[in-house]
Amino acid sequence: MSLLKDRNFLLLFAGQGISRFGDGLYTAATAWLAWSLTKDPTAVAVVSVSAFAPAFVATFVVASYADRGDRRKLMIATDLARVVVVAAASVLLSLDLLNLPVLVATTALLALIGAPFAPARNAIVTQIVPDDRLQQANGLLQVAFRAAFFVGPLMLAPLLAFGSLQSVLVVNGLTFLGSAAAVAAIRVTRPTPTGARTGLWSDLGAGLRAVRAAPDVLVVIVTFVLALALTNGFLTVGLVAVVGQGGQYGLFLGVAGVAEVVGALLLTGLRIRRLALAAVLAWALLGMFRAPLGTVTSPALTVVLLTVTGLASALTDIPLIALVQQRIPSRHLAKTLGLWEAGVAGALAISPFVASTAITLAGVENAFLLSGAAVLLLTVTATLALAYVGARQRGQEPVVTAEGGASVSAPKGTAVTTGTSE
Incomplete structure (x- = not known):
């Protein structure tokens, strides 16, 4: 548990616990709202799918920006943008304008905006934690994620009993603000760029390779x-x-x-x-x-x-x-x-x-x-x-070339030429 004594990791741990609490609450709230609007289980399924489909389409592509930019700033911007979407949904609900199509569109937009967040969060761990503590760090973060997400839906009933769906959305927006504040307080050094600046598609191709x-x-x-x-x-x-x-x-x-x-x-x-x-x-x-x-x-x-x-x-x-x-x-x-x-x-x-x-x-x-x-x-x-x-991998061994001492791998028992002639 000594990782929790590290200021940066503790901020990440607490901030993402707060964020996941909001995710769990929002998931339950949107499902309940879809049912309240339609009394149709198909509508609940459509809203649920709208929360996943944008991430499936966009997450890999937008994660490129987390590799080529400042992951911390990207996480903060993502949280703040989601606050705006949730606030807009709350206003529409109060004006009785949040019907099923608008709810589906809002849920999809929130998922699309949040697509780069998880890759950036998991990647920034390596800037905070040494390699030999990564498993422990991921375990602790998963404790926060799972426990908070589990608690989120449990809070829906008391919030509805003493407030309204608008109050649920307000609480959800506050969790994004809490996450953004915690990430903003983290102090990490941005990795030094290597090589020339690359474009989106070149970077995605390099990632697949x-x-x-x-x-x-x-x-x-x-x-x-x-x-x-x-x-x-x-x-x-x-x-x-x-x-x-x-x-x-x-x-x-x-x-x-x-x-x-x-x-x-x-x-x-x-x-x-x-x-x-x-x-x-x-x-x-x-x-x-x-x-x-x-x-x-x-x-x-x-x-x-x-x-x-x-x-x-x-x-x-x-x-x-x-x-x-x-x-x-x-x-x-x-x-x-x-x-x-x-x-x-x-x-x-x-x-x-x-x-x-x-x-x-x-x-x-x-x-x-x-x-x-x-x-x-x-x-x-x-x-x-x-x-x-x-x-x-065991069938290959490192071979040092004659030019510049560059190391390559070749199957055992094979020769590697250096590209020079005698």
Whole structure:
């Protein structure tokens, strides 16, 4: 916990906890508002998708600005712009002008403005924390993110009981101001630019080449996105079908959320040496314990299964972020994290439809089993891919050329020419 004694990290920890509290509150508020306006579950789904679709489309592209500019200033500007959007939504609501199309447009605009924030935030960690503390730092940040996001929806009922939806939006705007103030107080040195100034598309191309040059990172990111698409919808759509009671459904979601917070907290005290393998195998653990959920009738056993999968969920992303931070050069770090965030947004958008389709075609029990089996198959494939990548990397050794002492790699047993003739 010594990282919390570092002023810069403490500001980031507190500020992003406040921000995620606002995100959780806003997510619950927009879903409730969509239902209040239409009494149509499809409208709630449309609003939810509008919160993810812009991030899927834009996050990787706009993350380039976090790599080529000042990440801290970008985060502050993003927070302040979101304050303006939330304030406008509050005014429209008070004037009774916030109908469903306007709500969808507002939610999409807020997501679009916020697209560069998460990549910039995860990338700025490397400017605050030394490399050997990145896993601990990410674990602590995930504790703040998950706990605060979990608390946010719980505050909707008392805010509505003692205020109104306008007051909910005001509180949400204040959380963005709190986040901006905390980030503004952070003191970090902007990384020194390397080489000539590049344009957007050149920078994006260089970022993709950087990811391809770290194939283990690519394997872990692809595994995460595909596994999330196969599993996340079953925690919402699938669990509703299993439980059938609103009270128990809320309780079980709470258990899974608390387990994720505990898992993130536990990971702050562990040192994982093989980050890529840990991030991949965590999905196998999640798949094994998620698969039987469709057949369980005991609430106690359901709690046990959700607890284990919640702990495993924390293990899927904390090592991934630390791996990216360690393996990708700083000038391409936000873009790589943005690529992951874009994939996550896409997976979250389609996962409920994957779950509902599987349940409709195969039934609840078989759908959960199929989801677990698919994740296990994906994990085996990813593990074999990591083994292949490791073997390829071990099969190369550094070779020093005669010109300028530049180091390159070549397969063992092959010769490297220097480009000169005798």
